[in-house]
């Protein structure tokens with residue numbers, strides 16, 4: 001079970017705007033590990049998530065290979081995108097429990113630190129931090145072999161983010177291949193949860209390695225990301 005991009009180049013032409021957003025990207029996401037994908041805004045992280053989950057926009061032309069071994073799950077950047085608008089979060093999570101029969105709603109919500117009261121609400125009536133955790137619960141209920149998470153803790157306070165990351169680490173330890181897009185480098189450095197970190201800049205892979213390797217890299221562009229963090 002794994003996901004892989006081989007020399008993936010993606011060119012987007014919307015009619016009003018055209019550019020190459022990914023250039024010859026090689027990326028391997030192995031089973032049992034967390035691969036963290038970091039980089040500044042607009043550098044191509046979400047486009048990689050789209051490529052790995054079959055969500056490239058219609059305006060995109062891709063060359064290269066997208067290789068997926070197993071089922072793929074996705075935690076979108078906006079948690080609300082994981083839900084249909086007109087059913088309560090609980091009804092939708094319960095449906096996932098019935099269909100996949102892997103995790104229970106209670107287990108998934110506990111792992112995602114999603115509070116019980118918010119489940120009774122429609123997705124749009126959840127706060128940003130609540131619906132983000134609901135999206136994590138929804139992904140776990142599907143129990144995918146490969147999980148692509150686009151900023152799963154970006155709306156959360158530090159303590160809750162740590163709890164969600166701990167659950168993602170446990171999910172990887174159960175054998176799943178995880179790619180997690182994040183800006184939370186201090187958390188990566190403090191926990192050591194990511195087996196590998198990949199840095200993307202202007203649609204190209206700039207560097208890949210462990211947090212310790214990257215924080216002491218020769219390239220100052222790579223070291224910049226780790227400037228205020230120290231390896232554990």
Ligand SMILES: Nc1ncnc2c1ncn2[C@@H]1O[C@H](COP(=O)(O)OP(=O)(O)OP(=O)(O)O)[C@@H](O)[C@H]1O
Pocket residue numbers: 012014021039040041042043044045046047048057059
């Ligand atoms: N659906 C889309 N259609 C056309 N272009 C897009 C689309 N989504 C993203 N882009 C463009 O692709 C490039 C890469 O964007 P992407 O969303 O992958 O960045 P990102 O690294 O995830 O940024 P952020 O950290 O801000 O989420 C940007 O120039 C962006 O404007």
